[in-house]
Amino acid sequence: MREFSTNPPTLDGNNVAFKRQEIRDYFHKTFDLFEKIFEVLKDDEVFYQKSEPTRHPMIFYFGHTATFFINKLILMKIIQERINPHFESIFAIGVDEMAWDDISNGSYQWPKVSEVRAYRAKVKVLVDNLITHMPLTLPITQDSGMWIVLMGIEHERIHVETSLVLHRQMTLEFVKEVAEFHICQEVGEAPKNELISIPTCQVKLGKEKSHNLYGWDNEYGNYEEIVQEFQASKYLVSNSEFMEFVASGGYENLDFWDDEGKKFLEIRKAKHPAFWILEDGKYRYRTLTSHIHMPQNWPVDVNALEAEAFCRYKSQKEGMIYSLPSEAEYAALTRHVEIDKLEIIEEKDANLNLSYFSSCSIDKFMFKEFGDVVGNVWQWSRTPIFGFDGFEIHEAYDDFSTPTFDNKHALIKGASWASSGNLIMKHARYAFRKHFYQNAGFRYVISRAVENENKSHFKDAEVLKICQEDYTNTFKKECVQIALKFANKKTKALDFGCATGRSSFELAKEFEKVEGIDFSARFIQVGVSLKEHGELSCGNTLIDLKKLGYDTIKERVTFYQGDANNLKPNFNSYDLVMATNTKERLYEPKQFLQDVYNRINKEGILVLILPKEMEVLGALDEHFELMHEESKESSKLRIFKKSMTR
Numbered sequence: 001m002r003e004f005s006t007n008p009p010t011l012d013g014n015n016v017a018f019k020r021q022e023i024r025d026y027f028h029k030t031f032d033l034f035e036k037i038f039e040v041l042k043d044d045e046v047f048y049q050k051s052e053p054t055r056h057p058m059i060f061y062f063g064h065t066a067t068f069f070i071n072k073l074i075l076m077k078i079i080q081e082r083i084n085p086h087f088e089s090i091f092a093i094g095v096d097e098m099a100w101d102d103i104s105n106g107s108y109q110w111p112k113v114s115e116v117r118a119y120r121a122k123v124k125v126l127v128d129n130l131i132t133h134m135p136l137t138l139p140i141t142q143d144s145g146m147w148i149v150l151m152g153i154e155h156e157r158i159h160v161e162t163s164l165v166l167h168r169q170m171t172l173e174f175v176k177e178v179a180e181f182h183i184c185q186e187v188g189e190a191p192k193n194e195l196i197s198i199p200t201c202q203v204k205l206g207k208e209k210s211h212n213l214y215g216w217d218n219e220y221g222n223y224e225e226i227v228q229e230f231q232a233s234k235y236l237v238s239n240s241e242f243m244e245f246v247a248s249g250g251y252e253n254l255d256f257w258d259d260e261g262k263k264f265l266e267i268r269k270a271k272h273p274a275f276w277i278l279e280d281g282k283y284r285y286r287t288l289t290s291h292i293h294m295p296q297n298w299p300v301d302v303n304a305l306e307a308e309a310f311c312r313y314k315s316q317k318e319g320m321i322y323s324l325p326s327e328a329e330y331a332a333l334t335r336h337v338e339i340d341k342l343e344i345i346e347e348k349d350a351n352l353n354l355s356y357f358s359s360c361s362i363d364k365f366m367f368k369e370f371g372d373v374v375g376n377v378w379q380w381s382r383t384p385i386f387g388f389d390g391f392e393i394h395e396a397y398d399d400f401s402t403p404t405f406d407n408k409h410a411l412i413k414g415a416s417w418a419s420s421g422n423l424i425m426k427h428a429r430y431a432f433r434k435h436f437y438q439n440a441g442f443r444y445v446i447s448r449a450v451e452n453e454n455k456s457h458f459k460d461a462e463v464l465k466i467c468q469e470d471y472t473n474t475f476k477k478e479c480v481q482i483a484l485k486f487a488n489k490k491t492k493a494l495d496f497g498c499a500t501g502r503s504s505f506e507l508a509k510e511f512e513k514v515e516g517i518d519f520s521a522r523f524i525q526v527g528v529s530l531k532e533h534g535e536l537s538c539g540n541t542l543i544d545l546k547k548l549g550y551d552t553i554k555e556r557v558t559f560y561q562g563d564a565n566n567l568k569p570n571f572n573s574y575d576l577v578m579a580t581n582t583k584e585r586l587y588e589p590k591q592f593l594q595d596v597y598n599r600i601n602k603e604g605i606l607v608l609i610l611p612k613e614m615e616v617l618g619a620l621d622e623h624f625e626l627m628h629e630e631s632k633e634s635s636k637l638r639i640f641k642k643s644m645t646r
Contacts, residue, residue, distance in 0.1 A: 008153075011212045037160060049174055051169035063090075065156040070082060071563070072148050073130075078130070083126065131146070154214055154216075154422045164439070168275065181357040183292075184298075184359065184361075186297075186364065187297065187361075190241060198231070198333055198336050205427075206219065218400075218401040227332040230448065235443070236379065242310060256312040268435075301440065303434060304434035304436075324445070325382065325445045327383040340426070343425060349374075350415075358417060375415055378438055378441070379412065380412055386405055393460075398520050399522045410432065410434055462522075466523060476502050476503045479637050482637065487576045488603050489575040490576075492512065493511040493578065494599070498516030498523075504559070516560070530554070531554050531557065579592075605641055606641075609637050624640035626639075
């Protein structure tokens with residue numbers, strides 16, 4: 001598959017014209033590869049199937065990566081006009097099983113596949129034109145327009161892999177063979193695993209912003225750790241080695257599973273790995289598009305909960321304490337085999353970058369005495385993802401990482417056969433919920449280290465500041481109380497710019513249903529956490545819903561991530577719409593004010609809390625009657641009643 005998979009362009013160079021062409025080639029190969037993998041789906045009807053209940057139908061992902069380009073280019077004011085606002089709304093959000101992702105079947109009227117293909121073609125032309133003509137100086141930095149283009153390309157590379165996982169979870173009746181997608185044919189007995197010692201060393205993680213390859217925000221910064229001597233398995237755990245755990249009743253013995261693992265077993269009714277198929281009393285193996293005889297020497301594909309359960313089983317069996325490696329221990333392993341200074345491993349040396357469209361034998365690619373230090377399948381770690389010292393968000397994608405700094409997303413290391421682009425770079429850091437399936441397996445270690453849980457709690461200073469302001473200052477509460485006096489009906493309310501959720505909870509005291517929407521998941525995760533736990537430590541302030549009088553009505557509130565300038569069509573029929581915190585994110589205020597009219601019921605109320613210097617556009621007067629106006633602190637509160645003059 002070399003025609004699709006190529007190493008990403010560097011950010012530096014001496015020739016702008018050459019760099020444009022390099023990025024242009026990379027973009028087209030990425031865009032074409034993404035569309036190619038959807039040829040696995042048997043016909044267009046399959047695009048509307050779900051292979052995984054916690055995910056959207058495939059049509060969402062087919063449209064998602066293209067709309068990502070447009071939404072980010074609009075946000076950063078690189079382009080001014082959308083291609084299809086409807087598509088750029090419904091395909092925008094919902095890929096990581098967050099509480100604010102809307103994946104219910106009834107939420108959308110999905111378009112025809114042919115319409116999405118036509119849309120993707122338009123996006124391809126637009127991005128190609130930008131690459132060719134937009135201003136460019138070298139090196140490319142994070143404030144460059146070309147950085148946003150590269151962000152879109154690398155985002156699509158991520159979805160190449162995650163879409164392949166979803167396609168692999170489709171039942172065989174919905175997929176077909178694609179001639180170019182050859183799987184490895186080397187199947188045999190697995191080599192016996194053993195432990196090898198890694199000496200004590202100091203590792204340094206993170207990179208500088210001057211690095212010459214694109215990176216996501218969580219890669220930048222600094223982290224150092226002295227890793228004490230530990231032992232690591234020579235090979236990844238094979239299907240053969242994991243079979244011992246399954247045959248010994250590992251999925252039935254709850255002693256091997258923690259609380260999250262037990263919940264996984266209860267929901268999934270799992271008795272074996274997801275890509276094992278039990279047929280006539282024998283296990284077969286699911287590749288991308290077929291069932292084959294069990295490849296005993298390939299690595300097992302499991303989620304983190306299954307990997308952890310295996311380690312507990314092995315610990316009990318052998319009287320030693322096995323665990324998954326930490327992120328730092330994985331770095332020590334790469335240092336031990338002397339690949340820690342290589343930015344990218346070539347596919348001739350590892351099973352990655354779509355060398356095959358499957359795993360291969362765990363001893364095919366050796367790094368000194370260790371197999372698959374990089375490539376074949378991702379390796380689960382025991383480290384929850386966190387931000388390094390010096391971590392900073394990028395304004396174009398401010399919630400790429402921070403919503404995962406929640407102690408629930410475990411880092412995966414090393415890349416897989418389906419990884420390419422940023423995914424195979426030395427500094428890559430990706431994390432998933434422990435019950436997620438990826439092209440991921442594991443190796444085990446015996447380690448004396450104790451994971452420092454404190455490092456996994458990233459403190460977002462901006463979110464902490466807003467949280468403290470929302471819940472200690474009565475401003476929003478008072479604004480809501482004034483607005484409620486003008487609301488005739490109190491069935492359903494929408495809280496735009498809900499931030500950390502104070503105004504949404506306050507509205508729920510009188511409304512039967514409240515939908516809080518904010519542009520950034522960084523903020524709404526505070527409200528989600530409060531709903532789940534009832535209280536939250538916000539810096540030196542403890543937010544307690546019970547003391548605030550919200551504990552009995554919190555279930556009336558649902559939080560969503562969304563763009564006020566391009567809201568999904570299912571947000572409608574409101575008796576009250578409240579819009580706050582909109583100065584920075586309301587990049588098309590006229591469009592917003594015109595659109596919100598259609599989302600408000602007859603006699604409904606629109607509440608605007610804007611900075612004093614931000615005037616309401618005259619177009620609003622055509623559709624709404626001003627009912628109330630006053631100044632509150634540095635803001636101006638205005639309440640309008642929907643008129644029927646339109």
